[in-house]
Amino acid sequence: MSTYDIAVVxxxxxxxxxxxxLAPHARVLVLEAEDRPGYHSTGRSAAFWEECYGGPEIVPLTLASGPYLRRGGFLAERGALYIGRDGDTAELDGFMDRFGPTGVTIERVDRAGLAARLPGVRPDWTGAIWEPACADIDVAGLHAHYLKAMVAHGAELVVRAQVAALSREGDLWRIETGRGEQFLARTVVNAAGAWADQLAEIAGARALGIQPLRRTVVQLRVDPAPSADLPLVLDIAGSFYFKPxxxxxxxxxxxxxxSPPCDAAPEELAVAEAIDRLQHVVDWRIEAVEHKWAGLRSFAPDRCPVYGFDPEVEGFFWFAGQGGYGIQTSPAAARLARQLLLGHPRDAMTEGLDPRLYDPARFG
Structure with missing residues (x-):
């Protein structure tokens, strides 16, 4: 039976x-329940890096991750518009007040500036906030980059390896999969996404209330076809977003x-609501619904991610609850988690992050 320093689930x-x-510093095992990595939330992302997404508490992780993503060629310029109607002035002002001090780049634009960036926008949409730094993320490329890097540094990946049992034997974890495979590791990392609370309970840890939430996306053919430079468009009230x-x-x-942890599927009501909301924004004609899908975004009760050792169960490390921003914050989140797990000093990427915001002990 093989023994590892760290088993990442x-x-x-x-x-x-x-x-x-972790792999350059420790012997690492990665266990994946599915046939291939990234089958669930990672493979169903809407694929954008947006400085304000997730709220002011997430901004430091996003900004710290930006240089890594740009240097790696994983970002393509897009820009984002948060749009509002006549009655949304207070929401637009509040957005500027919330995010202005965080270091993001945002500016108010009037109806003319909105119409110039969003052709066909209906007259009742009169103001917006422009975020020029928003970019598309090459999610598949980024995920492949991480998989390649971990394997290159000696990490072992085992697929179709759903964890069925975890037990402590001295200072080691005995890990048993549903197929009967067994491994030993000094530390278990809970990176199980929607299944994070279930894995914690298998380990004898207290569930933190990490809740999977279903998010629906639909691909439409519209007339006129969206231009390649159309920005990401989001409702300031949070009822839709769309991008080309x-x-x-x-x-x-x-x-x-x-939702319970599952292979999420879109519901027709959510698809219909999305289309109805779009028709109240722009005068484009919808020609066809070509594809639709859903993914699970998992949140802790306070909607901040959870990074750190469990306060009660020895050798059990949380790396979960990353909501819909786990991809755009992955460089800084992973760097900070490695430093917390191995006791490494902070560096230029993580020096501005406060790990107390993410500590699982905050839930008492």
Missing amino acids: GAGIAGASLAAE ESGRLWLSPHDEEP
């Missing part, structure tokens, strides 16, 4: 990025429906 963007950080993708439009009703 989950090979989505969370597990892969952390394993890539290869001549088509990716649209979401920004839904957050509680």
